[in-house]
Amino acid sequence: MASTYKNRLTVSIFGQSHGAAIGVTLDGIPEGEEIDFDVLNAFLQRRAPGNSPWATPRKEADEPEFLSGLVAQADAASGTTCGAPITAVIKNTNIRPSDYANTSVTPRPGHADYTAFVKTRGHADLSGGGHFSGRLTAPLCIAGGICLQILQRRGISINARIISIGNATENFGEEIERAKQENDSVGGVIECTATGVPAGLGEPMFDGMENRIAQLVFAIPAVKGIEFGAGFSAATLRGSENNDPFAVAGGKVQTTTNHHGGILGGITSGMPIVFRAAIKPTPSITQPQQSVNLTTLTPETLTVNGRHDPCIVPRAVPCFEAAMAIAILDALQTW
Numbered sequence: 609m610a611s612t613y614k615n616r617l618t619v620s621i622f623g624q625s626h627g628a629a630i631g632v633t634l635d636g637i638p639e640g641e642e643i644d645f646d647v648l649n650a651f652l653q654r655r656a657p658g659n660s661p662w663a664t665p666r667k668e669a670d671e672p673e674f675l676s677g678l679v680a681q682a683d684a685a686s687g688t689t690c691g692a693p694i695t696a697v698i699k700n701t702n703i704r705p706s707d708y709a710n711t712s713v714t715p716r717p718g719h720a721d722y723t724a725f726v727k728t729r730g731h732a733d734l735s736g737g738g739h740f741s742g743r744l745t746a747p748l749c750i751a752g753g754i755c756l757q758i759l760q761r762r763g764i765s766i767n768a769r770i771i772s773i774g775n776a777t778e779n780f781g782e783e784i785e786r787a788k789q790e791n792d793s794v795g796g797v798i799e800c801t802a803t804g805v806p807a808g809l810g811e812p813m814f815d816g817m818e819n820r821i822a823q824l825v826f827a828i829p830a831v832k833g834i835e836f837g838a839g840f841s842a843a844t845l846r847g848s849e850n851n852d853p854f855a856v857a858g859g860k861v862q863t864t865t866n867h868h869g870g871i872l873g874g875i876t877s878g879m880p881i882v883f884r885a886a887i888k889p890t891p892s893i894t895q896p897q898q899s900v901n902l903t904t905l906t907p908e909t910l911t912v913n914g915r916h917d918p919c920i921v922p923r924a925v926p927c928f929e930a931a932m933a934i935a936i937l938d939a940l941q942t943w
Contacts (some may be wrong), residue, residue, distance in 0.1 A: 613772055613827070625738055625741035627700060637689050638689060654745060673698070675697065677692060678694060714899050719891045740806050745827075759933055760802075766932050780921075787918050799883070802932050805880070817871045818874060819874065825931045830891075836868075836882065843866075870882060
């Protein structure tokens with residue numbers, strides 16, 4: 609199995625949820641770029657577990673240790689890229705693989721347990737989801753956090769926000785708390801926007817900007833759908849409603865609306881790139897669920913143990929910013 613995004617930039621993620629460490633190797637970053645460690649750590653803490661009453665109680669510092677690719681400055685508060693591949697690891701310090709003893713041959717509904725079991729012929733480490741766990745978004749955020757700092761110096765900003773959780777468009781905490789009290793979980797929708805992106809990035813067809821962004825977004829576990837600009841609602845519009853009129857502002861060609869979400873024909877138009885993604889409810893819930901024993905092929909009722917988020921949407925917000933940042937910096941490398 610490969611967990612690698614490969615274009616001009618290469619992002620390779622490794623590790624398991626309850627293994628010794630997780631990490632990332634990021635190759636193709638230009639040399640001479642300064643990375644502020646405090647800014648990077650603040651970004652990672654937005655995703656880190658245990659920082660909210662609605663997050664998993666698992667506590668992890670999630671402070672990366674850089675093994676290569678950065679030369680530390682004298683004050684140790686930053687490092688400068690040297691052109692070599694950047695490799696960073698995060699030690700797992702609060703692991704409890706024993707919580708998952710009952711799921712070693714009895715897959716959790718909604719998880720990748722069954723497909724991982726089939727793919728690896730029963731050899732996958734499924735503790736906490738193993739390599740399929742949302743914990744692996746921490747190294748994704750290391751790579752994306754580095755890309756975000758580089759993009760900011762080029763005038764590109766990326767911000768994501770929660771659009772809805774369950775059926776709620778406000779009071780998100782109340783919606784999550786209701787699900788939690790019912791031993792259940794809830795999903796939601798996140799919108800991500802990039803501004804300052806120049807026109808002309810991307811390629812037609814197979815290497816378009818939507819393709820690159822979507823490939824990285826779907827590396828975030830629990831993502832089930834993505835739309836750009838008006839997205840699926842464009843199917844209900846007429847061409848006269850959906851088309852974005854062109855105009856000139858400040859000597860630049862722009863559109864007066866942005867139903868296309870900043871991408872036309874796979875190539876950026878100079879307007880903000882906007883996408884929204886749907887996140888399913890956390891599969892690990894404490895309600896009894898129907899499953900099967902994969903060894904005996906007999907029915908079993910499964911009660912999931914362990915520590916889990918009743919809603920992963922709040923912690924996923926920086927993950928979407930990371931995915932967008934990697935895709936845009938990758939495209940800038942070939943522009």
